Amino acid sequence: MAKDGPNWEGLLKWSLAHADGTQPPRNLSEEDRRWFMEAMQSQTVDVIKRMKEITLVMQTPEQVLEAQGVTPADIEDILDELEEHVESIDMANDLHSVGGLVPLLGYLKNSHANIRAKAAEVVATIVQNNPRSQQLVMEANGLEPLLSNFTSDPDVAVRTKALGALSSLIRHNKPGITAFRLANGYAALRDALGSDSVRFQRKALNLIHYLLRENNSDCNVVSELGFPRMMMHLASSEDAEVREAAFRGLLELARDKTEGANGSLGEEDEKLKQLLQERMKGISLMSPEDLAAAWEERQLVDSLWNTCYNEPSSLREKGLLVLPGEDALPPDVASKHFEPPLRAWAANPSAKSPSSEKKQTPLLLGSGPPPDAADGRNNSGEGEDANGQLNG
Numbered sequence: 001m002a003k004d005g006p007n008w009e010g011l012l013k014w015s016l017a018h019a020d021g022t023q024p025p026r027n028l029s030e031e032d033r034r035w036f037m038e039a040m041q042s043q044t045v046d047v048i049k050r051m052k053e054i055t056l057v058m059q060t061p062e063q064v065l066e067a068q069g070v071t072p073a074d075i076e077d078i079l080d081e082l083e084e085h086v087e088s089i090d091m092a093n094d095l096h097s098v099g100g101l102v103p104l105l106g107y108l109k110n111s112h113a114n115i116r117a118k119a120a121e122v123v124a125t126i127v128q129n130n131p132r133s134q135q136l137v138m139e140a141n142g143l144e145p146l147l148s149n150f151t152s153d154p155d156v157a158v159r160t161k162a163l164g165a166l167s168s169l170i171r172h173n174k175p176g177i178t179a180f181r182l183a184n185g186y187a188a189l190r191d192a193l194g195s196d197s198v199r200f201q202r203k204a205l206n207l208i209h210y211l212l213r214e215n216n217s218d219c220n221v222v223s224e225l226g227f228p229r230m231m232m233h234l235a236s237s238e239d240a241e242v243r244e245a246a247f248r249g250l251l252e253l254a255r256d257k258t259e260g261a262n263g264s265l266g267e268e269d270e271k272l273k274q275l276l277q278e279r280m281k282g283i284s285l286m287s288p289e290d291l292a293a294a295w296e297e298r299q300l301v302d303s304l305w306n307t308c309y310n311e312p313s314s315l316r317e318k319g320l321l322v323l324p325g326e327d328a329l330p331p332d333v334a335s336k337h338f339e340p341p342l343r344a345w346a347a348n349p350s351a352k353s354p355s356s357e358k359k360q361t362p363l364l365l366g367s368g369p370p371p372d373a374a375d376g377r378n379n380s381g382e383g384e385d386a387n388g389q390l391n392g
Helices: 008-019 029-040 047-057 064-069 072-087 090-100 101-109 115-127 133-141 143-150 156-170 174-182 185-193 198-214 218-224 229-235 240-258 268-284 287-294 297-309
Strands: none
Touching: 008 029, 008 174, 047 072, 047 101, 064 101, 072 101, 072 115, 072 185, 072 287, 090 101, 090 133, 090 185, 101 115, 101 133, 101 143, 115 143, 115 156, 133 156, 133 174, 143 156, 143 174, 143 185, 156 174, 156 185, 156 198, 174 240, 185 198, 185 218, 185 229, 198 218, 218 229, 229 240, 229 268, 240 297, 268 287, 287 297
8 A cells, every 4th residue: 555545536537537428438548557557556455465464463472562662552453454354254264374363362361451352353253154264263262262251351341342252153153052051151141131231231132032042942041040030120221222132032031931841931920021011101101203213122022921921912902013104014023133244245155355445554563574474374265274263
């Protein structure tokens, strides 16, 4: 990239002068063609090369970086750039082949909270909807530091980011789900529900619902751990997304009960009935604007009441379940919360991602790496590595 940045004004003037629609297209002169190609190539970055440079930085001991004037903020900037590169599934899978997997996982144990949080965010991007990278992170023992940060980090932002990475790592990943359960993950989720952070609560509730849908037998586990009581408390939260997520979890437990399980809600049934009645009363007093915004909550409350008591809710009787202009079809109240947005090119895994623009992030190191420093691993397009490692 040119040091002074792209000459966008020059490119725009050139483009307008040669394609303003008032004249037929003409052949470019060799000089114009060369100028245009140089201008465009100055904005192109070799992503693999750049990931190798970032990997070299991550592999450098912290004290060496400090001696060269590299600050924690500089490391955060580099991780920001890395996250942009690995949004491409191909680049995410290639990261381990350039040696970047293990050092990124190492940043989950960094002494700076912001770096730990950012590293977890990069991991979440790498493994999202990416079975190969999920496998690589598992094989690189990336689950352990994520679990540790989720359960015991003193910084709630770090815990939240670690939970987000865990959610992406174990989604549609049976070995990951099994490992999470064996590591007492449900107890950690219970602790998260008791947090004062609504974002942490939301992420925990969404993962709980996903796990219950994947393995219905876990309904008894969460009931024994006291989840119904905590979910009912959160169903009265001032945060609408927390309320909705809590109702989704309660609905899953109620469905399990009606299908013959040993009372997933148990003695909490009467409290739930009171909660639902109060919530329906509150919804009935909403303004038209608030009613429209509470569409999903209305569906959840009605479904939960019908599931538990086998009768229409008062929302349905008052005509508040489906307002004029709303679709009367049963809502999909789960998928958007449990399926992270697919990357734009995930539908076509064989397609390479478009070149991304290079950020003005310094390399941060004086001398370059030895010729073989970053090339010692397999550089195949699939990004496979004998150690199966991936940043998490």
